[in-house]
Amino acid sequence: MNFNELNLRNEILRAVSEMGYEEATDIQGGSIPSILEGKDVTGRSSTGTGKTAAFGIPIVQRTADNTDRASVLILSPTRELAVQISDEIRKYAKYLSGISVATIYGGQPMQGQIQALRTARIVVGTPGRVMDHLRRKTLKLDNLQTIVLDEADEMLNMGFIDDIRTILESAPEEHQTVLFSATLSPEIMRITNDFQTDTVLVKADKGQRTVANIDQSYYNIPKDSKNDALKLLLEYHKPKRALIFCNTKKMVDDLAEILCEDGFKAAGLHGDLKQNQRNIVMRDFKSGRANILVATDVAARGIDVDDVEAVFNYDIPQENEYYIHRIGRTGRAGKTGASYTLVANRKQLYRLHEIERHIGAPITEKEIPSVKTIVAQGNDEFAASIRRAISHGVDDNWKLLIAELMTEGYEAEDIAAALCEKLQKKNKKLAAVKDVESIKTFKDDRKFGKKKPYKSGGREFRGKWDHDRKDSRDFKKKPYKAKKKEY
Numbered sequence: 001m002n003f004n005e006l007n008l009r010n011e012i013l014r015a016v017s018e019m020g021y022e023e024a025t026d027i028q029g030g031s032i033p034s035i036l037e038g039k040d041v042t043g044r045s046s047t048g049t050g051k052t053a054a055f056g057i058p059i060v061q062r063t064a065d066n067t068d069r070a071s072v073l074i075l076s077p078t079r080e081l082a083v084q085i086s087d088e089i090r091k092y093a094k095y096l097s098g099i100s101v102a103t104i105y106g107g108q109p110m111q112g113q114i115q116a117l118r119t120a121r122i123v124v125g126t127p128g129r130v131m132d133h134l135r136r137k138t139l140k141l142d143n144l145q146t147i148v149l150d151e152a153d154e155m156l157n158m159g160f161i162d163d164i165r166t167i168l169e170s171a172p173e174e175h176q177t178v179l180f181s182a183t184l185s186p187e188i189m190r191i192t193n194d195f196q197t198d199t200v201l202v203k204a205d206k207g208q209r210t211v212a213n214i215d216q217s218y219y220n221i222p223k224d225s226k227n228d229a230l231k232l233l234l235e236y237h238k239p240k241r242a243l244i245f246c247n248t249k250k251m252v253d254d255l256a257e258i259l260c261e262d263g264f265k266a267a268g269l270h271g272d273l274k275q276n277q278r279n280i281v282m283r284d285f286k287s288g289r290a291n292i293l294v295a296t297d298v299a300a301r302g303i304d305v306d307d308v309e310a311v312f313n314y315d316i317p318q319e320n321e322y323y324i325h326r327i328g329r330t331g332r333a334g335k336t337g338a339s340y341t342l343v344a345n346r347k348q349l350y351r352l353h354e355i356e357r358h359i360g361a362p363i364t365e366k367e368i369p370s371v372k373t374i375v376a377q378g379n380d381e382f383a384a385s386i387r388r389a390i391s392h393g394v395d396d397n398w399k400l401l402i403a404e405l406m407t408e409g410y411e412a413e414d415i416a417a418a419l420c421e422k423l424q425k426k427n428k429k430l431a432a433v434k435d436v437e438s439i440k441t442f443k444d445d446r447k448f449g450k451k452k453p454y455k456s457g458g459r460e461f462r463g464k465w466d467h468d469r470k471d472s473r474d475f476k477k478k479p480y481k482a483k484k485k486e487y
Contacts (some may be wrong), residue, residue, distance in 0.1 A: 270299045
C-alpha cells in the first residue's frame with residue numbers, strides 16, 4: 001500500500017517522501033487508518049518493521065488540528081527509544097507548525113523537562129519519569145486524547161506494569177489507547193482487555209518469529225575460548241558495524257575493554273551509564289568512531305541504526321524473544337544481515353535448540369575460522385588491491401624509483417616483496433589469539449521440526465550426548481537401572 005492511499009495530509013506526505021518512504025509496511029498499512037479514526041489498536045510486529053511510523057504518522061495528523069497541551073502521551077521502555085521516537089515524530093511534523101514534542105526520561109535535569117512540558121502537544125517518556133512528573137503535577141493528563149504503549153512486552157519485562165496501570169487509570173475516560181508489542185502474551189492481552197474498547201488487532205508479522213534475510217549460525221566451543229572465538233569471527237567477517245550482546249553489565253564492561261586493548265574500536269552500553277556517557281557512546285557508534293557496540297538487551301532498545309551488518313551473541317539470551325530482538329538489529333531496511341551465537345556448554349546447546357523451536361527455523365552450526373585462514377584471506381585481499389592498482393595505471397614517478405633501485409643492483413622481486421612487507425603490516429588484533437577448535441556435537445537423524453524432542457523426567461533431549469564421550473548413551477533406549485531401582 002502506498003502512503004498516498006492512507007488519507008494523509010500533504011504536509012505529512014511531503015515529509016515522509018523526503019525520508020524515503022514510499023510503500024507502507026504491513027504494520028503501517030494495518031494500523032494508520034484505524035488510528036486516524038480514533039480507534040483503539042493493538043499491533044504485533046517484530047523489531048525493524050516500522051512501528052514508530054505506524055503510530056507516529058497518524059498521531060501527528062490528529063495533533064495538527066488540536067492545540068491542547070499533552071494531548072498525546074507515548075510510553076517507551078528506554079531512554080534511547082524515547083529519544084528515537086521523538087526524533088521521528090519531529091520529522092513527520094516537519095512541515096506542520098505548532099507541533100512541539102517533549103521527551104522526558106531519567107538521568108536528565110527536571111527543570112528542562114518541565115519547561116518543555118509547558119508547551120508540548122506530544123509527550124514521549126519512560127514510565128518512571130512520567131510518574132515523577134504526574135506526582136509533581138508538572139504533567140497533567142486532563143487533555144489526553146491518545147496514549148501509546150510502544151514495546152509493551154519489554155516494559156512489562158522491566159517491571160513497569162504497576163506504573164503503566166497507574167498512568168492508564170489516570171487518563172480521561174474517553175481516550176484512545178494504542179499498544180504495540182513483539183508478542184501478544186497473556187499479560188499484554190490483559191492490558192488490552194482492561195483498557196481498550198472494540199480493539200482493532202493488527203498482526204502484521206503473520207506469526208513469523210525470525211527474519212528470512214538474516215544468516216543465523218552458532219559455534220560450539222570451550223567456555224574459556226569465547227574471547228578468542230569472538231575476535232577470530234570479527235576479523236574473519238570484518239563487519240563495518242556490529243552489535244555484541246552480553247547478559248550482564250559487568251560482562252559488557254569487561255568485553256569492551258578487552259576488545260579495545262586488542263585494537264578493536266569497541267564501546268560498551270548498559271543501564272548504569274550516565275546519560276551523557278550513553279550519548280557519547282551512541283554518537284561514536286553512529287559516526288563510526290566505534291564500529292562495535294557491546295550492549296545488554298535493555299540498553300540496546302531504541303538503537304536506530306539501519307546498517308548494522310552483524311549481531312554477535314556472546315552470551316545466549318535468557319529469553320527466546322530477546323534472541324529475536326537481538327538479531328532484528330541487522331538485516332533491516334531490505335538489507336541482508338548475519339547473526340553469530342557462541343555456545344559454551346551442553347546446557348547452552350539445549351537453550352539454542354529451544355530458540356530454534358521457538359523461531360521455527362534451524363540455526364546453522366559452523367566452525368571458528370583459524371588464524372591461518374584469516375591471514376590468508378587478508379593476503380588475498382591485499383593481492384587483489386595490488387591488481388586493481390595496476391589495472392588503473394601506476395604513477396611513472398614510482399616506476400622511475402623502481403628503475404633506480406634496480407640500477408643499484410636490487411632485484412625487482414625483492415623490491416616488490418619489501419614493499420609488500422612494509423605495507424601489509426602484521427595483524428596486531430590476532431597477535432595473542434589462539435585457534436579455537438569447535439566441539440563436535442551429535443547430529444540426530446531427524447529433520448528439523450519434524451518430530452518433538454524426547455522427554456524424560458521433565459527434561460528434553462534432542463538425542464545422544466556427544467558420541468565421542470565414553471559415557472554417552474541413547475536416552476531413547478530402555479532406562480538405566482541400578483540397585484534394582486529405575487531411574
